[in-house]
Amino acid sequence: MGSRDKENWFQTTVVSLESPLLNYTYKILSRLAPSEEVVQESFFRLWKQEFPGNFEHYPKAWLYKVCRNLALDILKKEKRMDLEGSLDEILFSPCVSETLLESSLIMQEVVKLTVQQQEVLVLKFKDELSYKEIAELTGLSVSHVGVLLHEALGALREVILADLKRLEPETRL
Amino acid sequence: MATFTNDPQFTAYALGELEETQKEEFRARLLKEGISEEEIQQEVDHILDFKNRLGEEFSKDDSLRLAPEKREEVLKPIQSKSIWDWFSIKKLAPLFVFVIALPVIFFQFRERAVDRLTKINDGVFDGADSWVGQLNERSEAPKRKVLAKAESRGRLAKKSKASASPEIAAGSAQSLAFKGGTHFSIADSQVVNDREAFNREGYDHVESNSYVSVQAEPLSTFSIDVDTASYANVRRFLENGSLPPKHSIRVEELINYFPYDLKMDHSDHPISVKVDQAESPFHQGRRLVRVAMKAQMPKLKAQKNLVFLLDVSGSMNATNKLPLLKESLKILLRELEPTDTISLVVYAGAAGVVLEPTPAKDRVKILSALNRLNAGGSTNGGAGIEAAYKLAKVAFKEGGVNRVILATDGDFNIGTSHRGGLVDMVKEKAKENIFLTVLGFGMGNYQDGMLEELSNKGNGNYAYIDNLSEANKVFKHDLEKNMTTVAKDVKIQVEFNPQYVQAYRLIGYENRTLAAKDFNDDKKDAGEIGAGHTVTALYEVVGVDEKMPLAKVDDLKYGKKVVVKDNDSNEILNVKVRYKKPEGTFSTKFEVPLKNAPQSELKGDRELLFATSVAAFGMKLREDEMTKNVSFKDIREWAKNSKGKDELNLRGEFIDLIDFATSLKK
Numbered sequence: 001m002g003s004r005d006k007e008n009w010f011q012t013t014v015v016s017l018e019s020p021l022l023n024y025t026y027k028i029l030s031r032l033a034p035s036e037e038v039v040q041e042s043f044f045r046l047w048k049q050e051f052p053g054n055f056e057h058y059p060k061a062w063l064y065k066v067c068r069n070l071a072l073d074i075l076k077k078e079k080r081m082d083l084e085g086s087l088d089e090i091l092f093s094p095c096v097s098e099t100l101l102e103s104s105l106i107m108q109e110v111v112k113l114t115v116q117q118q119e120v121l122v123l124k125f126k127d128e129l130s131y132k133e134i135a136e137l138t139g140l141s142v143s144h145v146g147v148l149l150h151e152a153l154g155a156l157r158e159v160i161l162a163d164l165k166r167l168e169p170e171t172r173l
Numbered sequence: 174m175a176t177f178t179n180d181p182q183f184t185a186y187a188l189g190e191l192e193e194t195q196k197e198e199f200r201a202r203l204l205k206e207g208i209s210e211e212e213i214q215q216e217v218d219h220i221l222d223f224k225n226r227l228g229e230e231f232s233k234d235d236s237l238r239l240a241p242e243k244r245e246e247v248l249k250p251i252q253s254k255s256i257w258d259w260f261s262i263k264k265l266a267p268l269f270v271f272v273i274a275l276p277v278i279f280f281q282f283r284e285r286a287v288d289r290l291t292k293i294n295d296g297v298f299d300g301a302d303s304w305v306g307q308l309n310e311r312s313e314a315p316k317r318k319v320l321a322k323a324e325s326r327g328r329l330a331k332k333s334k335a336s337a338s339p340e341i342a343a344g345s346a347q348s349l350a351f352k353g354g355t356h357f358s359i360a361d362s363q364v365v366n367d368r369e370a371f372n373r374e375g376y377d378h379v380e381s382n383s384y385v386s387v388q389a390e391p392l393s394t395f396s397i398d399v400d401t402a403s404y405a406n407v408r409r410f411l412e413n414g415s416l417p418p419k420h421s422i423r424v425e426e427l428i429n430y431f432p433y434d435l436k437m438d439h440s441d442h443p444i445s446v447k448v449d450q451a452e453s454p455f456h457q458g459r460r461l462v463r464v465a466m467k468a469q470m471p472k473l474k475a476q477k478n479l480v481f482l483l484d485v486s487g488s489m490n491a492t493n494k495l496p497l498l499k500e501s502l503k504i505l506l507r508e509l510e511p512t513d514t515i516s517l518v519v520y521a522g523a524a525g526v527v528l529e530p531t532p533a534k535d536r537v538k539i540l541s542a543l544n545r546l547n548a549g550g551s552t553n554g555g556a557g558i559e560a561a562y563k564l565a566k567v568a569f570k571e572g573g574v575n576r577v578i579l580a581t582d583g584d585f586n587i588g589t590s591h592r593g594g595l596v597d598m599v600k601e602k603a604k605e606n607i608f609l610t611v612l613g614f615g616m617g618n619y620q621d622g623m624l625e626e627l628s629n630k631g632n633g634n635y636a637y638i639d640n641l642s643e644a645n646k647v648f649k650h651d652l653e654k655n656m657t658t659v660a661k662d663v664k665i666q667v668e669f670n671p672q673y674v675q676a677y678r679l680i681g682y683e684n685r686t687l688a689a690k691d692f693n694d695d696k697k698d699a700g701e702i703g704a705g706h707t708v709t710a711l712y713e714v715v716g717v718d719e720k721m722p723l724a725k726v727d728d729l730k731y732g733k734k735v736v737v738k739d740n741d742s743n744e745i746l747n748v749k750v751r752y753k754k755p756e757g758t759f760s761t762k763f764e765v766p767l768k769n770a771p772q773s774e775l776k777g778d779r780e781l782l783f784a785t786s787v788a789a790f791g792m793k794l795r796e797d798e799m800t801k802n803v804s805f806k807d808i809r810e811w812a813k814n815s816k817g818k819d820e821l822n823l824r825g826e827f828i829d830l831i832d833f834a835t836s837l838k839k
Contacts, residue, residue: 011248014247014248022238023237026237032237040239040246043247100233104230106227107230124188125231130190131185146182149188151181153220160223
């Protein structure tokens with residue numbers, strides 16, 4: 001694959017992942033400027049990284065992981081905190097914006113979940129990463145990711161069912 | 174909840190996270206435990222529903238994007254790798270411009286040659302000079318603006334709460350930003366684009382209307398046009414830093430792109446018409462007459478049966494095509510009532526039904542069908558259209574909206590591609606009250622003339638979608654306008670009173686003019702108008718006092734001179750409108766006269782002033798004689814003064830387009 005192909009691939013990647021990554025990072029840092037820097041840095045590293053074979057099949061999770069680690073580093077520095085402890089202490093910010101929280105019954109239930117569950121939920125359903133990718137990203141085991149997700153869905157089951165019913169009101173007339 | 178779903182492995186199974194062998198084992202285990210296939214499937218569907226619903230909900234938050242300058246920094250490695258950085262750009266620039274200019278001169282030459290055979294010599298060299306000038310200009314000026322513009326476009330998409338991912342809006346914004354010149358290789362891609370504009374994009378030749386003597390032709394007859402595609406297309410060219418080809422500009426489509434705030438008198442008809450006048454800004458002493466039409470909004474939303482015919486050929490594989498189309502459909506889905514039905518037919522090589530008529534309440538099913546679509550293969554539009562009309566008939570809603578919606582970049586390259594055959598078929602189906610809407614996507618391959626003709630013959634409308642905010646306009650704000658036909662075959666005939674009027678010129682509607690006798694001929698097809706739509710036609714009218722070199726018609730030797738029916742009338746003109754009800758075969762007529770009155774000032778009527786500025790802009794781009802005394806600066810001034818509330822920022826965007834055009838025309 002020539003350098004022109006790599007350029008095209010890189011452009012496409014930036015365009016398509018810039019927003020999801022920034023939104024993801026922002027949820028960890030809750031401030032725009034450092035979030036933007038983190039996302040920028042992850043792309044800088046991506047460009048330098050030599051991926052074997054086809055560029056198209058690069059690990060998307062890799063970018064998430066870089067962003068996550070950089071963001072946590074920033075939090076660590078700011079709070080002078082040891083991250084070996086529980087994530088809940090650092091990732092205090094809710095995974096949804098206030099406006100969405102107000103308008104969405106589902107989200108009001110989502111924020112009641114543990115921070116770990118929330119993170120796994122977002123990575124799976126919004127960012128569409130696989131269990132394996134999420135595991136690699138968060139440092140959890142694949143089966144732990146599965147359990148977290150399963151529990152989260154269980155907790156949300158009722159509210160989503162109600163919501164889906166609301167979306168199809170006159171069906172049984 | 175069934176007990177077997179308590180196992181986290183079941184969730185993993187439903188989400189497709191298990192390896193193939195694990196999957197089989199797990200399934201075998203469930204069946205062995207006495208759980209039926211149906212139960213399993215039902216629970217899997219539940220989890221998939223949850224997945225879609227949550228994904229959708231989370232995506233509503235996806236509003237952040239990198240600031241443009243930060244994105245530029247990220248993309249810098251590409252620039253520094255670029256070959257152009259190895260040389261000094263400044264030293265090479267003149268050579269560069271020359272190399273670019275060659276093909277452009279050639280294509281300019283071709284266009285002009287078709288345009289006016291007689292002026293070949295002068296024309297080419299003028300044209301070439303101005304193009305070289307433009308290219309110099311282009312590499313600098315529009316870049317900043319295009320970037321800023323692209324950003325604001327992204328914001329607008331967000332503001333209108335496109336809860337679909339804003340990726341596409343900003344995706345196109347992004348591609349604009351690249352085109353605008355973040356790295357130097359844009360220059361050659363730009364030329365490729367220009368070349369495509371002349372080569373691959375098909376536009377029918379449109380010659381401007383000229384002044385018509387009232388003595389010779391007292392009647393001006395035309396079909397209404399509610400299409401807006403030409404405006405979006407012009408916008409695309411300007412934002413990409415080039416002037417649109419003249420024949421791609423249909424002035425009436427530019428005017429009718431904008432909603433107008435018109436106070437209409439009560440009407441017993443589904444459409445009401447208002448005729449008024451002001452002084453013409455184009456020529457002193459002449460009048461500008463506006464014929465404005467507005468369709469009523471029905472009290473109840475009509476039931477909809479929509480069959481989407483989607484082009485998934487290889488050429489649709491670009492951010493601003495298939496992915497944008499998918500997002501557009503998601504917007505539409507949110508606007509539909511639960512019982513409205515949607516079907517999907519794709520065509521590329523072979524045509525196929527992807528989704529049988531499905532009620533909109535079945536969102537998950539529709540969304541997953543959409544998500545499965547991929548672009549690949551070449552296009553056979555013909556077979557697809559047949560399949561789509563068949564489905565539309567199956568799901569036909571009596572008294573409702575029955576529509577085939579063709580979404581394509583218009584490259585019908587295999588099969589029954591002959592325009593005539595397709596057009597006939599579409600016309601035939603329109604008689605069965607299945608109408609056609611055409612949505613144009615993308616650039617380069619875009620076959621404008623063909624698409625417009627198809628939609629006209631199919632009693633339909635035609636829109637060009639180039640970004641998410643346009644998709645929002647078409648599918649959200651203008652949905653009822655575009656889908657619910659209030660009246661069809663709407664024709665306008667204006668009779669001018671020779672006592673007051675010496676000559677007139679209709680602005681735009683060049684390919685919509687009809688013969689005078691067609692007005693009363695119900696078999697003659699004309700334009701449709703949708704709920705709440707406004708249609709504006711402008712005339713410039715020359716009074717009898719002005720000295721004007723018109724070709725005089727000799728008095729008849731045998732017949733009588735034309736006798737004016739109402740000699741003492743104080744009416745300048747009389748507007749007659751004919752329309753049919755959506756299911757009707759016979760037309761109804763009504764008339765609205767315009768009384769003679771002193772000319773009022775144009776700036777006194779905000780909506781008319783804005784319509785005039787849009788018309789002038791289109792004509793200026795077409796290098797129409799009428800606007801030779803008017804500058805882009807004037808046009809901008811009018812638009813600025815008539816911006817009004819402009820909630821969707823449509824008029825604001827128009828003002829930006831004037832700025833682009835000004836910098837390109839210099």
